[in-house]
Amino acid sequence: MLTTNPFDDDKLKEECGVFGVWGADGASSIAALGLHALQHRGQEAAGIVSHDGLSFHAHRAMGHVAGNFDQDEVIRKLSGHAAIGHVRYSTTGETALRNVQPLYAELSTGGFAVAHNGNLSNALTLRDKLIQRGSIFQSTSDTEVIIHLVATSTKPTAVDRLTEALKKVEGAYSLVCLLDDGLVACRDPLGVRPLVMGKYNDATVFASESVALDVIGARYIRDVEPGELIIVNNDGMRSFHPFEKAKARPCIFEHVYFSRPDSMVEGTSVYQTRKAIGAELAREAPVEADLVVPVPDSGVPAAIGYSQESGIPFELGIIRSHYVGRTFIQPTQDIRHLGVKLKHNANSALVEGKSIVLVDDSVVRGTTSLRLVQMMRDAGAREVHMRIASPPTRYSCFYGVNTPDRAKLLAAQMGIEGMADYIKADSLAFISLDGLYRALGDKRDAAAPQRCDACFSGDYPTTLTDRNRDKEHPEQLRLVSND
Amino acid sequence: MLTTNPFDDDKLKEECGVFGVWGADGASSIAALGLHALQHRGQEAAGIVSHDGLSFHAHRAMGHVAGNFDQDEVIRKLSGHAAIGHVRYSTTGETALRNVQPLYAELSTGGFAVAHNGNLSNALTLRDKLIQRGSIFQSTSDTEVIIHLVATSTKPTAVDRLTEALKKVEGAYSLVCLLDDGLVACRDPLGVRPLVMGKYNDATVFASESVALDVIGARYIRDVEPGELIIVNNDGMRSFHPFEKAKARPCIFEHVYFSRPDSMVEGTSVYQTRKAIGAELAREAPVEADLVVPVPDSGVPAAIGYSQESGIPFELGIIRSHYVGRTFIQPTQDIRHLGVKLKHNANSALVEGKSIVLVDDSVVRGTTSLRLVQMMRDAGAREVHMRIASPPTRYSCFYGVNTPDRAKLLAAQMGIEGMADYIKADSLAFISLDGLYRALGDKRDAAAPQRCDACFSGDYPTTLTDRNRDKEHPEQLRLVSND
Amino acid sequence: MLTTNPFDDDKLKEECGVFGVWGADGASSIAALGLHALQHRGQEAAGIVSHDGLSFHAHRAMGHVAGNFDQDEVIRKLSGHAAIGHVRYSTTGETALRNVQPLYAELSTGGFAVAHNGNLSNALTLRDKLIQRGSIFQSTSDTEVIIHLVATSTKPTAVDRLTEALKKVEGAYSLVCLLDDGLVACRDPLGVRPLVMGKYNDATVFASESVALDVIGARYIRDVEPGELIIVNNDGMRSFHPFEKAKARPCIFEHVYFSRPDSMVEGTSVYQTRKAIGAELAREAPVEADLVVPVPDSGVPAAIGYSQESGIPFELGIIRSHYVGRTFIQPTQDIRHLGVKLKHNANSALVEGKSIVLVDDSVVRGTTSLRLVQMMRDAGAREVHMRIASPPTRYSCFYGVNTPDRAKLLAAQMGIEGMADYIKADSLAFISLDGLYRALGDKRDAAAPQRCDACFSGDYPTTLTDRNRDKEHPEQLRLVSND
């Protein structure tokens, strides 16, 4: 079986996107539109919980937002003026519906729904303690730990309980929570994962990326600050900073790959940043060539930057199919590289006899790079020079990004020359970590980096309590199949 | 829309059937067969949880056992030598998958799955306390209360915890529980709901009715005793009586309607009991007539008994369709009594000009009786004498049977003569409560009845703590729709 | 895999039921109800074509009427005052939707839809000729031959064309056809398959059995006569006898098994006939026994007749499950006779130690009989005497009934004593062919039987042109799979 799944392309995967809206008629349909704009952050499942002033309504489904949340009867049931939503990518192969967010619980303080982008690095340790105490977990999601901490808190209000709960967790979280009487948005003290705030008429909107505001015509107001907790209800909006102050460490990979190019992250255009990375790369790793060819679509902005800086023409040497399926049966072994061809096809008439600069955003396991270089050669390219718009990815992420085991990260196994040999490129270059910061207008402070760049540097901004127990945790394995 | 649903026929509905097996290869497929034989006890949903010595496997589905649990890929995933299963009928209109049993929880003592037949009469009160303590409920099922009581117990073993939990609940329960290291079967101190034990080769089997043993070729051993808790594991079987001793009060309606005629309940043949009821009814309420006509299929044994005692020939004056659908659109109003005709049709050639005794097992709201009498008249019957093989149903059940509101019980609203007028029968008679006991070989002790006959007598064998709060309980209403 | 399919029970299968209505609002919903009442005549697929005065509307589906034609959106599309419908059982393993009737064609004379009960015995020969001429067949159904004969006729009107077409075919057919301007009902000259006419208000209704009139509240008028063609349109009804006159030969098996007991066939009650067969059988083959036990449900009327004639009590020694599924996985080989148990279970408490007369309607391959006798013995029966309410089935049917190959018919392979040994009964008796005619109030004329009893006698009333070419016909095999 060969896959043409657009997401099976040797990329790191963002695990989630969140969305929340308070104070709008048809809140669920706004949430559905917002989640659709965040679909690239998680394609496995989606969910919305709404509140109509009296009751909560929930719908969760495996699959895309379109196809599930574009149906009249679904949206009609999700009535109310407030809604939160979530798109998710699976982290551990656990793809059951029970893990689909938003999670919901009936607490003694009322209903409580939560959608979470990020990952807690002490979830398993907390989970053990909660189970000892009598809490019953329904999912394998770390987010459920937050809910149980809220449920078992003895503080008087739901917001106090949430604050107490969050003080016990470690790791990355951007949350939107829906209560009977308000919407809560919160970002962890380091601000690892993004969260923006906007206004749509009188309604307040939160989203993982600004593009979700664009699609509904909402106005971007500002980013939720690291460590900030915002409550929106019918009395207006209040902001709190309940956590100990820390130096922010927003994820640098949002700029490189996760966020859509038309989003603003930390106030800067992702498209412009990627072009700047491409230009920086052209300066750091110039090459004589006939064409700059992007790996579509994520390599396009960096390729334009590389082309403009180098003066080498930008051309579509690889054409991407719009019709991607999951798997096809391969008739025989001599249909080489079929998987990649279903998605990408060489523009042979263009490439033949040319020396090309192939620009991609990242290399994870190297499998796609290997195939693309070969595809260019099969199409007659004279030379193939690979240029990567991020530093070598050498470390796993513990903050909500799905990374392969370190053993599978190509850059963790060999040096750049070895990698060039492996993918059979005439040359291979990555932008430097300092160069990446420069493209963002910064100078990296090696002692205290301004961002989380752990996947490149191994410099993790939090302790990693659960690090060595992930795989053998017994409780998680008791119920292994469930529909 | 007109229904021909076989279960929309003005009957009380058993809410559940349970099944458990320990020590057999292919335990899940045995459980599936057993549940199929118990399908009449609950047609809304079914579930099985298995254990393979290491892990639990669960599958739950809306609909019948056949169609869900007869599929290779489902059964293959439910691997292991032990399994429990459940069929259910919805009690409160809540038909979501989250209520389908067996319920499962990961406790600090290990995995814990439970299937429950019965109903707790203090579930809401206990639920409130548990939520105050921080327990998060996932369903509206009273069975989940048992799980949380087990989870929050501080006893060392799962069985000790279960015992402690059950001492806090009030009402009716026949349970099978699956743990990492054993199967537990338990019946409440009054033994309201049935539970039998059998052997199949070396395996031990528990089921709501003996017919589930027949279908798998298992040997009936004995009933689980009221108040008995049995643990079966690889070391054998141990029996406990952890609760305060009480006089048993098994449900009398199992004999009248719930159980299959080929089951043995409390050691007596249901078929023979129903024939005895019919004979008793012929003595208590004789009538001159040409034919004894059963309302198929549940009225057949009593009709045979009535016929044999009275000497009036038994004949199929009503033919039942095997092909029942849910609803059909009625083309025009003048298609009278369409709903009932889709299921039952008069055998006009037989009935015309005759005086008939129509025998049914019970009257709940009277709607079907009214239609059947009219159908007999439309077919040309000269006289229609209705004979009912149970006393008038005047009270709701709180022990796991779905009864309409008392206001809808015909016998709660009027006397027998009024009922005869209402259903337009030439005469109407019910067996007396004493007569029913006689047919069971007993003499009813009015001061301390030997069985639970509360639906006829109003004599409830337990306190009913939640009785007056069912409808307005606020926590249950927060999440009103969910898929 | 073990089946509990209610129709996999060693019976001959009627292949079809037809229904037609002209002149009623909501004609399709009337047709759906009528087809539901005819469901026992064909469970594989169903279809309805309606006409709204301007256009035709069609819906065909695999599966039962309920589940397909009880849905609002389906019936709403099937608008109009006239409709015909069809239920079918597959004859040759070809279960594709393309064979589901009514068939429809756009002819030069207008739209033409047809529903057919029966089977043509020269269909393949005619098909060859039509293909030579350029006709393109879409199905493997013999009914399509009729449509192509109509299409290629040069007669001026659709009815003239149909008449010309039918003069070319040989075999059995009861047809209802829907044209732009009328409904046509027609029965072959021998009247092999049944067709009745009724009135529902001003509407005219045709159906395979009178029970379909009952369910919609229509009045039975008369049988369509053998060789009669009736046209109903807005000007009223006209009857024709366009074919050469022949002596009628209606199918005798309709009385024995196919028709519902509440139907009237040829003006007599099926239930009463079956009771008369049972009584005749008691006289022809008496036995000393304790109980008469019917094989449910089809053996019940004959068992009542046997019981009343013999004075041996009628009792339910076998209980039939209402919840039949298709297949279950058998956990181990020692679950004996599981297939039959899922559908039928012994009433052991009744049967134990008794000598029983087991009454069934027919024996085809003998597999079910064998299992039922064994089931009775396993339940403790002392003696099992099998009595069959039809003569031995020794010949295949070529007129619309699905019979196994002769080689699989038990009675074609051995005598009655051999059969008794095979099914391990203490005794076995079939009603004689003369006895069967007597139960119908007739004396069989061996030279020119009054009915088609070929399955018992081998006396086929028509030539069988295609008889020896069925299996190797090459055109039918070219497209072997299609969805």
Added chain:
Amino acid sequence: MLTTNPFDDDKLKEECGVFGVWGADGASSIAALGLHALQHRGQEAAGIVSHDGLSFHAHRAMGHVAGNFDQDEVIRKLSGHAAIGHVRYSTTGETALRNVQPLYAELSTGGFAVAHNGNLSNALTLRDKLIQRGSIFQSTSDTEVIIHLVATSTKPTAVDRLTEALKKVEGAYSLVCLLDDGLVACRDPLGVRPLVMGKYNDATVFASESVALDVIGARYIRDVEPGELIIVNNDGMRSFHPFEKAKARPCIFEHVYFSRPDSMVEGTSVYQTRKAIGAELAREAPVEADLVVPVPDSGVPAAIGYSQESGIPFELGIIRSHYVGRTFIQPTQDIRHLGVKLKHNANSALVEGKSIVLVDDSVVRGTTSLRLVQMMRDAGAREVHMRIASPPTRYSCFYGVNTPDRAKLLAAQMGIEGMADYIKADSLAFISLDGLYRALGDKRDAAAPQRCDACFSGDYPTTLTDRNRDKEHPEQLRLVSND
């Protein structure tokens, strides 16, 4: 309801793609891959018919190739060494499965399957005659006319019959046909629709576009010539030119929009042609501006050409979502232009304050252009100059392209200045028809154009027999709904 369907974007739609392979193991899986690569030519439905040397196997389905033909059990049934396939877009709103190709018929010469790209301009006239003769049509597709002409031909062989049939039809067709003993590929005398031939090992492959060869690793051999009929069987390949010789008129729009940029059409690279059109457009209609912005994805090659010729930088001012759904519910009216935003979003950070050249491939109704111009202005663009890489589309296509009624073609209603006003652009220019030919390396011969450019010029290369009877043809309307 607002749509984000990728094909609801104001484009002309190619109606079909065809594929055929002879002489390869796993022919169906090769066909599935080929059709996947042709998916852009028809997204409504797909079908494959295979032949295994003995029998034909067919599968047809609504929806995409991926999701239907990537399933093991589907491909396994489609066994054999030869297969043809088809993807289709609906032409007349008739979206029933009965119209999905390949069509198949059992003829007296054997099985005959056909897949057709194009449209016959005398199909209705021929259909009338065939129905008069007794042919029964199963679809509303013009392709069925070809099958009936073949069926009713009296020539001895299937290929002779096909040739005779094609001599009677008028219009455009590229066909692949599968017979018992060979594969036939044929292109109409004008060669309106494309068809290429390739080799894959020993197998011969035909496809609408060369990209389908690329994906399976087949080698492009040559285009099938206009008027050529090729037979491939186990004896090899033979080519015929059975039709009267005519000057070729291949469709010019294949270059502009239909074909994938990585395809070769008539031996030239589509990508290079589109770049040449963009360059020509830059010369014909230059403008002072800051950025060249393509309408993604179809406008990208022309925009690169425009940018390279003009020196104005190429930038992604519009970002296209990869996750397109069909419809979303619009919460309120003030979410402006939601439909277009779900698919396209402005890259505001880039566009703000800039003068931009917006390059698209065509304008049909103008709706999308209007929205895109507005989107650019909302994003802060100072000036928006629209440049279109094809001449104004003023005429309907009758050769297999789905064009709106002329009344809806913007360019048929108004001049270019009026159109500029309508879409609110600062300027608007289309490439000239002569310029388009120049970009293709030709000089247009106005008296006898070298290509079919009727959609721009109204110069139709064939008579249009059915032209005025399309809508009121009565036979087509008799059966209006059918599933």
